[in-house]
């Protein structure tokens with residue numbers, strides 16, 4: 001299958017697919033970081049953060065699947081190995097065992113900032129490619145990350 005089958009120009013879709021694969025890799029590392037935070041969080045905020053991290057990793061999992069299936073819809077294979085994810089991702093793994101709860105939240109805020117920046121870039125690229133479907137999807141992911149940035153920053157008292 002190629003992009004022409006859904007009325008998009010192959011040459012314009014190439015940068016879209018490359019950026020979606022990059023975003024997919026970043027989401028995988030972010031996802032596993034959220035799981036680590038969910039498992040290893042300790043302290044008086046345990047019940048709040050344990051649940052919040054679960055909410056975020058569940059959303060990330062759905063996002064990962066949507067991204068991969070969008071890449072397939074554009075006619076290309078999504079990255080599917082951890083080797084690719086680790087090599088590609090700008091978001092890096094962290095050790096969450098023994099990490100203070102507020103530092104976990106700040107690490108997730110940093111991840112969201114990186115994801116939002118990448119998503120904003122993809123909005124420009126998809127607009128140039130006339131790829132409204134990807135544009136709409138990534139816009140949703142970005143809005144979710146923006147809203148959660150506000151909530152997590154409020155939790156750690158950052159304006």
Ligand SMILES: [Fe+2]
Pocket residue numbers: 038054
């Ligand atoms: Fe759990």
